[in-house]
Amino acid sequence: MGTVGRFAPSPSGRIHLGNILCCMLAWLSARQKDGRVILRIEDLDTARCPRRYADQMEEDLRWLGLDWDEGPTAGGPDGPYYQSQRTALYQAALEKLEAQGLVYPCFCTRAELHAASAPHREDGQVVYAGTCRRLTPEETAAKMERRNPALRLAVPDETWSFVDGHMGPYSENLARDCGDFLLRRSDGMFAYQLAVVVDDAAMGVTEVVRGADLLDSTPRQLYLYRLLGLEPPAFFHFPLLLAPDGRRLSKRDADAGLDTLRGRMTATEVLGKLAYLGGFNPSAEPRTAEALLADFGWDKVPGKDIRIPKGLF
Numbered sequence: 001m002g003t004v005g006r007f008a009p010s011p012s013g014r015i016h017l018g019n020i021l022c023c024m025l026a027w028l029s030a031r032q033k034d035g036r037v038i039l040r041i042e043d044l045d046t047a048r049c050p051r052r053y054a055d056q057m058e059e060d061l062r063w064l065g066l067d068w069d070e071g072p073t074a075g076g077p078d079g080p081y082y083q084s085q086r087t088a089l090y091q092a093a094l095e096k097l098e099a100q101g102l103v104y105p106c107f108c109t110r111a112e113l114h115a116a117s118a119p120h121r122e123d124g125q126v127v128y129a130g131t132c133r134r135l136t137p138e139e140t141a142a143k144m145e146r147r148n149p150a151l152r153l154a155v156p157d158e159t160w161s162f163v164d165g166h167m168g169p170y171s172e173n174l175a176r177d178c179g180d181f182l183l184r185r186s187d188g189m190f191a192y193q194l195a196v197v198v199d200d201a202a203m204g205v206t207e208v209v210r211g212a213d214l215l216d217s218t219p220r221q222l223y224l225y226r227l228l229g230l231e232p233p234a235f236f237h238f239p240l241l242l243a244p245d246g247r248r249l250s251k252r253d254a255d256a257g258l259d260t261l262r263g264r265m266t267a268t269e270v271l272g273k274l275a276y277l278g279g280f281n282p283s284a285e286p287r288t289a290e291a292l293l294a295d296f297g298w299d300k301v302p303g304k305d306i307r308i309p310k311g312l313f
């Protein structure tokens with residue numbers, strides 16, 4: 001079977017250097033193996049991801065010279081390519097999980113979830129304490145009258161391990177390290193974890209390339225692959241890009257956004273500098289994506305967060 005990679009950006013703003021590095025690595029990793037690339041717009045949160053941002057994103061990726069075979073404008077056999085148009089697939093997957101008796105309604109408010117007494121992980125994320133898993137049917141029925149519930153997946157006390165294509169072995173105990181996680185929010189929006197698994201499987205994706213901030217989502221996703229009877233892809237997580245002052249880049253970092261960069265430099269300058277930070281361009285000289293195919297290798301990419309030197313961009 002041939003390699004299928006994907007770009008899966010969330011268009012909640014203009015893409016920044018971290019997103020570009022992600023798309024570039026996904027593109028290089030797939031194209032080096034003569035693979036195909038799919039563009040999928042992760043706009044589950046339609047309020048935060050208006051269509052004009054998605055359109056701008058496609059335009060920015062084209063400007064960068066990163067091409068793809070299937071996507072919103074290109075079309076293809078695996079569409080639609082907007083997650084906001086794929087809810088029937090997420091609903092079908094949810095029903096499969098419900099049939100296994102693993103889904104339960106959760107009525108906890110944001111304040112309850114984030115209470116100081118809630119178990120927290122090292123990175124500050126809350127591990128759901130399982131409060132609503134213990135409700136009796138009568139209690140659930142009473143709460144249903146007052147509030148639309150979110151839906152959670154009950155996870156077992158099991159350790160899930162996998163070997164990341166770049167970061168190496170990783171494992172996590174589902175109950176202790178992540179807890180029962182959301183499949184659908186109380187407003188009806190499907191959760192990222194469910195949507196990404198359903199879509200990658202439906203689109204035949206064989207390798208997922210994304211930032212290390214999603215490494216700890218992978219055991220949850222592997223668990224979903226198992227429950228849904230789907231074949232998981234290979235995963236490659238790469239280190240995060242940090243602003244020169246050491247903060248994580250965000251869509252609010254004007255300097256790192258393509259809107260200012262496009263006015264100041266060419267696409268090959270952006271790619272060349274990012275490839276230099278990624279370890280596969282010997283200097284920060286301009287390079288096209290095509291030209292970088294000869295130099296790219298996962299073994300060259302650093303394992304730790306990369307701080308962007310001041311003045312590079």
Ligand code: GLU
Pocket residue numbers: 008009010042196208209210214
């Ligand atoms: N849409 C996610 C993001 O932009 C990426 C999800 C993934 O690659 O699994 O962070």
